[in-house]
Amino acid sequence: MNDVLQKLPGFVSKHPELVALFVLILVVLVATEIxxxxxxxxxLTPAGLTQLINRDTPLIIDLSASADFEKAHIPGAKNVAMSQFxxxxxxxxxxxxxxxxxxxDKDGxxxxxxxxxxxxxxxxxxFVLEGGTYGWQTAQLPVVKGKK
Structure with a gap:
């Protein structure tokens, strides 16, 4: 560990672009989490939405494009175009x-x-479903095809 700390200033001086990129990524990650x-x-995860559906009666609004909604959507979801929301x-x-x-939506x-x-x-x-309809399907939960 002590050896790493001694070599750190040399690394920083030889690779300022990498250090700047690391600091930028770190700042973005911290800001996103805050x-x-x-x-x-x-x-909500797909499992969390399943629990919510079982204990409550949520209104599920799918903001996907109509074509994506018709390919697959969560049972009981209502499709509303994002432009009309x-x-x-x-x-x-x-x-x-x-x-x-x-x-x-399609991918959350x-x-x-x-x-x-x-x-x-x-x-x-x-609530927002993490991963959208794709995450729901990946969790092998049922989907409905068509307009309703």
């Missing part, structure tokens, strides 16, 4: 402010903004 801790919506004007959503609302990457919009509109129980 942001995750302070966000008000919760992430407005929690303040949609009738289905305005009735569900006290229900748990789970947002899903594009629903954070929608979750924040729900929170801003007064929803109290907002």
């Amino acid at each position: 942001a995750r801790l302070f966000r008000k919506w919760k992430s 407005d929690p303040e004007t949609q009738k289905d959503l305005s009735k569900a402010k006290e229900l748990p609302v789970v947002l899903v 990457r594009g629903v954070g903004k929608a979750a924040n919009r729900l929170l801003k509109a007064g929803f109290t129980k907002v």
